[in-house]
Amino acid sequence: MKNMVNETDLPAKKSKTWLWRNLKITWNCIGANNNSTHAIVLIHGFGACKEHWRHNQPVLGKTSICYAIDLIGFGDSSQPKARLEGDQPENGDFRYRFDSWAAQVTDFCREVVQKPVILIGNSIGGVIALRSSQLLEGSCSSVVLIDCAQRTMDDKRLNEQPKWMRWFRPWLKNLVRQRWLSENLFRNAANPRVIKRVLGQAYPSGKNIDEDLVQLLQKPSKRKGAQEAFRGFINLFDDYLAPQILADLQTPVHLIWGEKDPWEPIEEAKIWIRKFKCIRSLKIIPGAGHCPHDEAPEDVNKILLDLIQQIT
Numbered sequence: 001m002k003n004m005v006n007e008t009d010l011p012a013k014k015s016k017t018w019l020w021r022n023l024k025i026t027w028n029c030i031g032a033n034n035n036s037t038h039a040i041v042l043i044h045g046f047g048a049c050k051e052h053w054r055h056n057q058p059v060l061g062k063t064s065i066c067y068a069i070d071l072i073g074f075g076d077s078s079q080p081k082a083r084l085e086g087d088q089p090e091n092g093d094f095r096y097r098f099d100s101w102a103a104q105v106t107d108f109c110r111e112v113v114q115k116p117v118i119l120i121g122n123s124i125g126g127v128i129a130l131r132s133s134q135l136l137e138g139s140c141s142s143v144v145l146i147d148c149a150q151r152t153m154d155d156k157r158l159n160e161q162p163k164w165m166r167w168f169r170p171w172l173k174n175l176v177r178q179r180w181l182s183e184n185l186f187r188n189a190a191n192p193r194v195i196k197r198v199l200g201q202a203y204p205s206g207k208n209i210d211e212d213l214v215q216l217l218q219k220p221s222k223r224k225g226a227q228e229a230f231r232g233f234i235n236l237f238d239d240y241l242a243p244q245i246l247a248d249l250q251t252p253v254h255l256i257w258g259e260k261d262p263w264e265p266i267e268e269a270k271i272w273i274r275k276f277k278c279i280r281s282l283k284i285i286p287g288a289g290h291c292p293h294d295e296a297p298e299d300v301n302k303i304l305l306d307l308i309q310q311i312t
Contacts, residue, residue, distance in 0.1 A: 015076070018112055020104060023094075026050070026076035027069040027108070030061030038141055038312045039113045042068040043105060043132075045123025045149070045291070046233060047189075049075030051216040052122070055208070055297035056304070063308055064118075069108055071101050071128070073229025075220050082232035084177060096232025098124075098240045102131035109136055118311055120144040120304070122293060123264070124233075127151070130245040130253075142311045144304065146256045147290050148242050150264050155238045173237060182231040189230070190221035202290040204260045213294070246276040254281045254307055256300060258288035281307075 018025045028050060040060050042053045050068035060066040070077035073096055083093040094100065105128060109117050116139050121129030126148030133140040151157070158166055175181060188194060195217055199209045220226055246253065253276075257269045266284065273282045283303045285292040293300045 018108065020107060022092075023072055023078040023080065024076075025069065025072070025078070025104065025108065027067055027112070028057075029065055029067045030057050031063075031065040036064040036312065038064055038116050038118055038308075039109075040064050040066040040118050040120060040308065041105065041109060041113065042066065043119065043121035043125035043129050044068070044071065044074065045121075045125045047074070047217060047230075048122070048125075048291075049216060049220055051075070052291070052294060054212070054216075054294070056293050056301055059297075059301045060304060060308070063305065064312065067108075067113060069105065071125075072096070072104055073225075073232065079220075079223055079225030079228050081225065082228040082235075084232070084235050085238075094228075094232070096229055097236060098127055098131050101128045102135055105129070105132040106135040109139065116141050118142050118144065118308060120146065121148070122146040122291060124149045127240055127242055127245075130242060130249065131240055133249065133251045134245060140251055142307070143251055143253045144256060144307060145242070145253060146293050146300070147258055147261050147264050148255070148269075150268055151239070151241055153237070154241055156241060173235075176234050179231065182234060183227050185234070186221075186227040186230045190218060190226070192218055201262050203295040204262070204289045205287045205295060207295050208297070243272065243276070246272060246278060249276075249278045251278060252311075253279045254283075255279060256283050256285065256292065256303055258290060258292040258295070259284050259286050260288065261290045263290055 015026055015028050018027060042057060044050060044052045050070050053068045057066050057068055072094060073079050080092055080094040083089060083095050118141055119129040119132055126145035129143050133143050192214055195214055203209050255269050257266050259266060269282055273279045285296050285299050288296045
């Protein structure tokens with residue numbers, strides 16, 4: 001596969017473009033392509049982008065070359081039309097699912113990074129990191145999950161839902177397939193007032209909720225195909241769950257979790273570390289929510305630097 005890659009040995013962050021399966025992937029890196037045996041690859045969560053690592057990448061780049069990538073559908077990467085399960089394929093469409101995003105990350109590591117990697121993912125970026133580590137096999141040295149998505153609405157967790165939700169599920173699936181609904185939901189979610197309200201939940205301490213954050217989250221939503229990733233994701237009812245992958249994973253995994261995450265309860269992380277042999281540590285960030293890497297970067301960066309030193 002011929003790809004379009006700029007040089008990666010620059011000390012400063014600079015946005016670059018890579019052509020993958022006829023789709024534009026945007027990424028950047030910080031740090032010299034020096035004698036370090038490993039590279040760090042940062043994978044953002046749903047609705048975010050590579051810039052969401054704004055407080056982490058400059059610090060991590062002082063130890064090893066550190067990449068941040070925009071997943072398909074987000075940031076400045078391509079935003080192709082969503083193809084849902086059961087749809088007939090169309091030219092240029094895309095299945096927004098974990099295997100697709102993991103394939104993107106895996107090929108990026110093989111073709112652009114070209115050295116063993118430490119994958120760090122937040123929210124759904126954590127599930128993508130886990131699946132990518134499977135595909136990369138020995139080329140992935142470790143995975144760090146920051147408030148990994150637990151995906152409580154997945155079909156495989158339906159028995160945990162209230163009886164009324166189980167009854168309503170077929171209607172819900174049919175409803176969210178309707179493009180008129182997904183587009184209206186997206187327009188509401190992309191409103192700056194809504195973004196600020198959601199950030200108030202995600203960042204319970206209120207730290208680092210600034211206009212730069214609102215802008216970096218809102219900017220991609222103004223692009224023509226922005227609603228397609230949203231439509232694809234809200235129709236993702238049967239895909240990978242982190243415990244499925246963790247059960248057989250040989251790659252070492254470390255957990256970092258915001259104590260007050262309103263969406264991914266820390267109690268499940270505590271179950272994971274007792275249950276899965278691949279998980280080596282769990283670090284809890286007091287007072288932080290779903291994105292502790294951005295809400296409490298000083299605390300998270302210290303943990304990450306310690307882990308990287310151990311791994312490399």
